[in-house]
Amino acid sequence: MVNSIEIVDAIGLNNDIPYPAQVCLDFELTYQGETFSDWYLPSKDEVHEMYRVLKLSGLGNLAGKSLWTSSEDPEGNLPYGQAWAENMENGYQYSTLKHTRLEKKTRAVRSF
Structure with missing residues (x-):
């Protein structure tokens, strides 16, 4: 969650x-009268765990999508910088310009 907070603090x-x-x-979700508002953009390790556990088991509706992560690539291209994404078809993680919106989705997660 720290990465997500730092991103929002930096960008506004x-x-x-x-x-x-x-x-x-x-994001907020209310389930059985309880509201959950502790969602965040997962790190590249957390997204890869989603691929490994959910996608490879046929769960999570992740086929055909690349997901953004909250992990920055320190070797990224300035001035916009780069962030990591993961192709959920094959588990390939790649660095991409932060300002692109090409076929990448966002999946909020929460710790429990």
């Missing part, structure tokens, strides 16, 4: 076009 709120970390931190 964007009400016109929300970005993945902001979408996850803003």
Whole structure:
């Protein structure tokens, strides 16, 4: 969750076009009268665990998607920088420009 908070603190709120970390931190789900608002954008290790445990078991509706992560690539291309994403078809993790929106999805997670 720390990565998501740091991303939002650095970028600020964007009400016109929300970005993945902001979408996850803003997400709320009410289930059986209890509201859960502790969602965040997962790190690249957490997304890979989703691939390994969920996707490979046919769970999570993850086929055909690449997911954003909250992990930055320190070797990234300035001025925008790069973040890690993972192709959920094959588990391949790759670095991509943060400002691209090409076929990458956001999956909020929470710790429990």
